[in-house]
Amino acid sequence: MLYIVIPVFNRLSYTRACLDALRAQTEQGFQTIVVDDGSTDGTAEALAADYPEVIVLPGTGSLFWTAGVNLGLRYALDQGASWLMTMNNDVVAYPDFVEKMMQAAHSRPPALYGAFELDARTQEPVYAGGWLNWRTGSFRRLLDDVPLEQRHGQYSTECLPGRGLLIPRVVFERIGLFAAELLPHYYADYDFTHQARLAGFEVYLNFDACLGTYPDESGDQHNRQQRTLRNYYQHLFSIRGGANLRDFTWFARRNCPPRDLPLCLLTGYSRRLVGYFLK
Template identity: 90%
Template structure:
């Protein structure tokens, strides 16, 4: 059985759209878990009244992404889940999303699969995995290497985000849950997929499994919309800051080859300190 785990904090309209899209899936052999981390916009009441099929786990109000996901994953594992998927509430899975994921999952030995992300408003491709160059801190995108007419099936990749990430149970049995203490919000998904690769699991981007996303809705994108000194500080040091220097350091120390670590940290810090003003 597949369990889909979605951590939420407010943004009820997005949660509704995501759950409505899951109700429209052509493959319905899955269960949904919402981890509601203290929402104040009526999320709990709406879920109880309108989505009785969803299991709702209350959070402490300070879980952030990683601990929230882990709470749902552990519950699913305790229920005997064979496959688990992490998903954000601000995504809209296409009707055959789950079917395409499970078809890929049954096509080879246990592996991890990520979604092909498209802008939910424009349908333009947004993300499809890739490879990180530790020395330069640059990211080689699969989208830049696979022509539009060849974007189908599964392609090997190195890192995947937690938006629609399908994971077999055996991965958790081998490497544990996401690293919540080290990486409470950002980088935890990239860290997990890299740790899974180090443990011997293959990682694929599934071009057939499409997910609508809202690229401007992340907390860090909102920091960038108004470039003030306060937002710059949030960008670098807040838990929800996309360039969080502490979390980047933890991520690099856990995953970067030791010989490349000094240069990785130097280039990584430089990109984060200056990049805020360049984009």
């Protein structure tokens, strides 16, 4: 059975939209788990009253993304889940999303699958996976490689985010859960998919399975909207900072080929130190 794990902290309106979209799926053979990490906006009460089918696991208030996801994954694995999916609450699954994901999952040996992300407001393509260039610190996007008319089916990729990431149980049995102690918030999903590839699993972007996302709603994007020295510091050193230098260092050390690591760190630090002011 498939278990979908959604960590949340406040933003109840997004959680409602996410859960309502899951209720409308053409394929209903799944169980939803929400890890509520100490929300203060009435999330717990709303889930209990309006979404009785959802399993709610309370957090400590300091789990952040990775530990929150791991809490839900442990529960699902203990229940015998054969497939697991991580999902953020600020996404809206298209009605056939789960159906298309499971069709792909049963089409080949166990592999990981990511979602084709579209802007929920404009329906413009946002993200579809891609490939890292360790030496330059750049990212080659599948969206740039695959023409519009060919965006269907599954394409091999290297790293995927945790928004709608489908994972077979055997992956956790081989490599364990997400690296919460090293990567508490950002990079943990990219790290996990790359570690899975190193362990011999294929990783695919599924163009047939679409999610609506809100690109401007991440914590780091809010941090960029007002560029101050304080926000710059948060960008580089906060757990929720998208360019967190500590987390990037751990991600690179765990995944970069050793021969490329010095240049990867040099270019990576440079991009993060100056990128805040350029984007």
